[in-house]
Amino acid sequence: MTVEKTKTRKVVIVGTGFVGASYAYALLNQGIGSDLVLIDLDKERAEGEARDLNHGMPFRSPMKIRAGDYDECKDADMVVITAGANQKPGETRLDLATKNAKIMKGIVTQIMKNDFKGIILVATNPVDVLTHVAYDVSGLPKERVIGSGTILDTARFRYLLSEYYQIDSRNVHAYIIGEHGDSELPVWSHVQIGGVPLKKYGCMDDVAEDPDMKQIFENVRDAAYHIIERKGASYYGIGLGLARLTKAILYDENSIITVSTLFEGEYGIENVYLGIPAVVNENGVREMIELDLNKKELNELHASAKILREMTEKVLE
Structure with missing residues (x-):
């Protein structure tokens, strides 16, 4: 299936914890993409990460980086989901999957409300299960819902x-x-x-x-x-x-x-x-x-x- 290209090379990251921030830094450092939006429930954290990354801009290729909200998904080529809870002591993998599945459903619902036509990439663990959840909720073709896998x-x-x-x-x-x-x-x-x-x-x-x-x-x-x-x-x-x-x-x-x-x-x-x-x-x-x-x-x-x-x-x- 051919997807209508936005040609913006715009990436939205949902979740600015350790993984999301490390990913954003890698994108900037390697000059991948031209427009980067950071979304997090903790809006101040997302804003802080955006400012920190922008201060490195003189050392790399130009890129627009900012904190934002789900309306930014409308013209994005990719939404990359790193948000989720960590496994606590005594918690089973099924406990973690159940908890993060609820979070994933909420995130994907918000993404799709904004007429998203790009590719969803999931990195939240357990990634295989949660990618399936994202696929089920989004209604997108299977080729456009991908997990970081192995x-x-x-x-x-x-x-x-x-x-x-x-x-x-x-x-x-x-x-x-x-x-x-x-x-x-x-x-x-x-x-x-x-x-x-x-x-x-x-x-x-x-x-x-x-x-x-x-x-x-x-x-x-x-x-x-x-x-x-x-x-x-x-x-x-x-x-x-x-x-x-x-x-x-x-x-x-x-x-x-x-x-x-x-x-x-x-x-x-x-x-x-x-x-x-x-x-x-x-x-x-x-x-x-x-x-x-x-x-x-x-x-x-x-x-x-x-x-x-x-x-x-x-x-x-």
């Missing part, structure tokens, strides 16, 4: 592999797919370094059983926990990931990025948002990349989908 998990995976093998991370090609969370999985069968399969770099023939590779994946999966233990929250990595995704959309790059998108029979999976490599351009998700997964990987992806489908059904009730 973009950060994939980046962590590539980085840790690059550290292990002492290779530039930009030359490591690997994916984490499925849930952005505990049931995610590494696609070992498709890991390559400079086009060379990983098992040729001295791993066991069954890469997934190599102790060092197992440790790398565990460090990827548990990275957020490790960061939160040390500094309270994780936000720089996802801020940069969201900026990368925004650039692919605003500049019509047709880039392959691991985003959360709606499955409609791909891999034998129906009606659930999951992280998967997809081609992303100005219209959102152009198409999903269907990797030739081995049996173990496919089973793990189906298990991840089952967990997310059950959680999504509960919050959509």
Whole structure:
């Protein structure tokens, strides 16, 4: 589906906490977009972030940055949602999903009241479930409601592999797919370094059983926990990931990025948002990349989908 382009390269961010502010800073620092609006329930916070960012303008390309409200969504190319509650001690992931689903419904309703015709990008956790909520409430086509998915998990995976093998991370090609969370999985069968399969770099023939590779994946999966233990929250990595995704959309790059998108029979999976490599351009998700997964990987992806489908059904009730 072709979306009428506004040609403004305008981005609205809903939520100016750590993630939203880090994302806004990444956009400014990389010169992505031309018009940036910050929305937050705490209007003074949004105003403060806008002022702080504007004071860096002499060091970067010109960009209009301001605090605003939902009426700014009318002519925006993208609305990026980072707002939501954090998980409290003793709270389950379902508790968090239920709480944030209510917040998400309210935000998306406000966005759509203003005749929004662009792309919604969701980063609030649990991101796969909440992206499905945004899709359900917005009424937009599935390709225009995208979650940040496993973009950060994939980046962590590539980085840790690059550290292990002492290779530039930009030359490591690997994916984490499925849930952005505990049931995610590494696609070992498709890991390559400079086009060379990983098992040729001295791993066991069954890469997934190599102790060092197992440790790398565990460090990827548990990275957020490790960061939160040390500094309270994780936000720089996802801020940069969201900026990368925004650039692919605003500049019509047709880039392959691991985003959360709606499955409609791909891999034998129906009606659930999951992280998967997809081609992303100005219209959102152009198409999903269907990797030739081995049996173990496919089973793990189906298990991840089952967990997310059950959680999504509960919050959509």
